[in-house]
Amino acid sequence: MAAITANLYAQHDRAALLESRQATREAPWVKYTILGVALTFFAVFLLLPLAVVFAEALAKGWETYLDALVEPDALSAVKLTLLAAVISVPLNLVFGVAAAWAITRFDFRGKQLLITLIDLPFSVSPVVAGLIYVLVFSSHGWIGPWLLEHDIKVIFAVPGIVLATVFVTVPFVARELIPLLQAQGREEEEAAVVLGARGWQVFWHVTLPNVRWALLYGVILSNARAMGEFGAVSVVSGHIRGETNTLPLHVEILYNEYQFAAAFAVASLLALLALVTLAVKSWIEWRAAQAHD
Amino acid sequence: MSFSSRQIIAALLLGSASFAYADVSLLNVSYDPTRELYQDFNTAFAKHWKAKTGETVTIKQSHGGSGKQARGVIDGLEADVVTLALAYDVDALHTEAKLIPANWQKRLPNNASPYTSTIVFLVRKGNPKGIKDWNDLTRPGVEVVTPNPKTSGGARWNYLAAWGYALKQPGGNNAKAQDFVKKVFQNVKVLDSGARGSLVSFTQRGIGDVLLSWENEAYLATKELGPDKFDIVTPSLSILAEPPVSVVDKVVDKKGTRKVAEAYLQYLYSPQGQELAAANYYRPRDAKVAAKYADKFSKVKLFTIDQVFGGWTKAQKTHFADGAIFDQIIAR
Numbered sequence: 001m002a003a004i005t006a007n008l009y010a011q012h013d014r015a016a017l018l019e020s021r022q023a024t025r026e027a028p029w030v031k032y033t034i035l036g037v038a039l040t041f042f043a044v045f046l047l048l049p050l051a052v053v054f055a056e057a058l059a060k061g062w063e064t065y066l067d068a069l070v071e072p073d074a075l076s077a078v079k080l081t082l083l084a085a086v087i088s089v090p091l092n093l094v095f096g097v098a099a100a101w102a103i104t105r106f107d108f109r110g111k112q113l114l115i116t117l118i119d120l121p122f123s124v125s126p127v128v129a130g131l132i133y134v135l136v137f138s139s140h141g142w143i144g145p146w147l148l149e150h151d152i153k154v155i156f157a158v159p160g161i162v163l164a165t166v167f168v169t170v171p172f173v174a175r176e177l178i179p180l181l182q183a184q185g186r187e188e189e190e191a192a193v194v195l196g197a198r199g200w201q202v203f204w205h206v207t208l209p210n211v212r213w214a215l216l217y218g219v220i221l222s223n224a225r226a227m228g229e230f231g232a233v234s235v236v237s238g239h240i241r242g243e244t245n246t247l248p249l250h251v252e253i254l255y256n257e258y259q260f261a262a263a264f265a266v267a268s269l270l271a272l273l274a275l276v277t278l279a280v281k282s283w284i285e286w287r288a289a290q291a292h293d
Numbered sequence: 294m295s296f297s298s299r300q301i302i303a304a305l306l307l308g309s310a311s312f313a314y315a316d317v318s319l320l321n322v323s324y325d326p327t328r329e330l331y332q333d334f335n336t337a338f339a340k341h342w343k344a345k346t347g348e349t350v351t352i353k354q355s356h357g358g359s360g361k362q363a364r365g366v367i368d369g370l371e372a373d374v375v376t377l378a379l380a381y382d383v384d385a386l387h388t389e390a391k392l393i394p395a396n397w398q399k400r401l402p403n404n405a406s407p408y409t410s411t412i413v414f415l416v417r418k419g420n421p422k423g424i425k426d427w428n429d430l431t432r433p434g435v436e437v438v439t440p441n442p443k444t445s446g447g448a449r450w451n452y453l454a455a456w457g458y459a460l461k462q463p464g465g466n467n468a469k470a471q472d473f474v475k476k477v478f479q480n481v482k483v484l485d486s487g488a489r490g491s492l493v494s495f496t497q498r499g500i501g502d503v504l505l506s507w508e509n510e511a512y513l514a515t516k517e518l519g520p521d522k523f524d525i526v527t528p529s530l531s532i533l534a535e536p537p538v539s540v541v542d543k544v545v546d547k548k549g550t551r552k553v554a555e556a557y558l559q560y561l562y563s564p565q566g567q568e569l570a571a572a573n574y575y576r577p578r579d580a581k582v583a584a585k586y587a588d589k590f591s592k593v594k595l596f597t598i599d600q601v602f603g604g605w606t607k608a609q610k611t612h613f614a615d616g617a618i619f620d621q622i623i624a625r
Contacts, residue, residue, distance in 0.1 A: 138369045139369035141368075153371070155368070156370040239355045240320060240355045257328055257329075258518065
């Protein structure tokens with residue numbers, strides 16, 4: 001024990017020595033230049049646009065700002081955006097956990113294929129994703145004529161928007177979980193099985209508690225994407241006002257109608273969402289770090 | 294904001310659930326610059342229809358580039374009526390999907406175009422480059438902004454107006470016209486995909502000396518963005534742009550909305566509809582209303598597409614199809 005402690009102290013001393021030695025330290029001006037460049041970049045490319053959004057939104061005063069948010073088309077856009085998120089996030093939660101668990105805990109044929117498929121929405125342009133649905137569900141598409149006969153609307157209606165949103169958000173939960181589950185290995189779960197736990201019990205009492213912060217993180221990211229998605233949703237929306245416009249589409253419409261203050265007001269809602277996401281994310285990371293200690 | 298599971302399921306199963314609540318609902322699929330016009334017109338028509346029949350009608354709007362909107366309707370966007378930028382795009386509903394009969398343009402007066410417009414120039418205040426007519430656009434150093442004729446209806450009118458002008462000059466012929474239009478497009482700095490995009494490029498981003506624009510867009514821009522920033526220049530000769538309207542037969546027959554959809558379009562021709570068109574800077578067809586607003590629109594000699602180009606189908610094939618004259622002009 002004493003030897004270990006002594007060893008630790010020795011290491012600590014060496015670290016201090018390295019810190020104070022000229023050759024192993026950067027000159028202060030190098031350090032501050034790099035820091036300055038990084039902070040300037042951060043301010044110009046991240047903080048400034050964010051500030052501009054809020055400044056423009058409030059350019060014509062609070063009243064215009066609030067009017068833009070409670071206007072019926074804006075409210076319907078908010079509702080639709082929330083609806084798309086409320087459906088796609090739980091779906092991805094269930095699918096993401098199932099896929100990540102299957103991939104990291106079992107060996108099966110086609111595993112690599114499944115991993116590739118999960119990544120597909122990241123590698124395909126959102127516009128193409130939208131067009132896929134148009135090709136399948138449009139009145140000239142594969143199953144469009146059948147849908148038309150039965151009076152079921154998919155594209156240019158709410159279901160199409162939900163489908164497109166689900167598609168673009170598929171990878172987030174699974175991608176967060178897979179590396180963590182891989183790093184943790186199977187030992188704890190195997191121990192649980194040896195001790196007599198059933199599959200569901202293993203998952204509920206061993207696997208899930210281990211990954212809960214990563215899971216929450218994935219959910220937050222997929223929610224942010226679900227609410228902010230533009231490309232894929234734009235293609236399948238049909239842009240019917242008060243019916244198939246989500247928040248990002250509504251922003252574009254307002255901007256094109258010279259209602260700049262209103263456009264930025266609605267954009268500020270999305271920016272707020274981003275800030276809340278960031279705050280929650282930092283909180284989760286902090287909690288996750290604590291959980292590790 | 295909360296959703297009960299039943300609401301969510303209902304919304305999922307019936308994307309059109311909201312249709313059930315209103316008595317009747319129409320979807321008007323239109324092109325970019327008509328947003329303000331139809332906002333006013335829809336309110337007026339709903340009031341008119343309520344007074345006439347007691348029925349409550351809700352009109353939903355969808356706007357975008359004319360060609361793109363036609364594509365949407367062909368792909369299944371359930372428009373009761375289309376009000377697009379040019380006849381060729383409405384024709385596509387017949388040729389591509391048989392949604393409307395071939396003779397659609399004969400069903401309403403004036404080639405089914407209740408209002409017209411033309412192509413004018415929007416320049417920076419005081420007209421620093423002294424742009425007066427089409428031939429000024431070919432001068433070196435004049436930067437021109439227009440949307441892309443491949444995707445934008447308005448841009449096709451721009452192109453044809455320039456062509457028609459060159460053709461009508463003394464000694465004008467097709468070869469000279471092509472050379473002239475080529476020179477104009479050599480001065481083009483940005484080809485946006487739609488009329489609103491070009492307008493934003495010119496007004497907000499400050500690109501170019503002159504924007505080729507729908508007359509109504511030019512007036513709207515000066516009104517919205519400040520008359521102290523831009524001037525409108527009307528050329529000596531321009532094209533009579535006829536944005537046509539049509540009921541989409543297949544949709545209205547399925548939804549049972551034919552009566553109200555037809556009344557909606559006919560109301561565009563009524564004195565009230567014509568007044569609203571004029572108030573939104575479209576040239577009214579009705580002689581009385583036109584006389585009333587005569588001083589609002591500058592006098593300009595206009596030629597039609599039928600006179601100079603033999604109609605849209607022919608113009609499309611000669612000028613805008615793949616490998617046609619526009620493609621040859623752009624390939625430098």
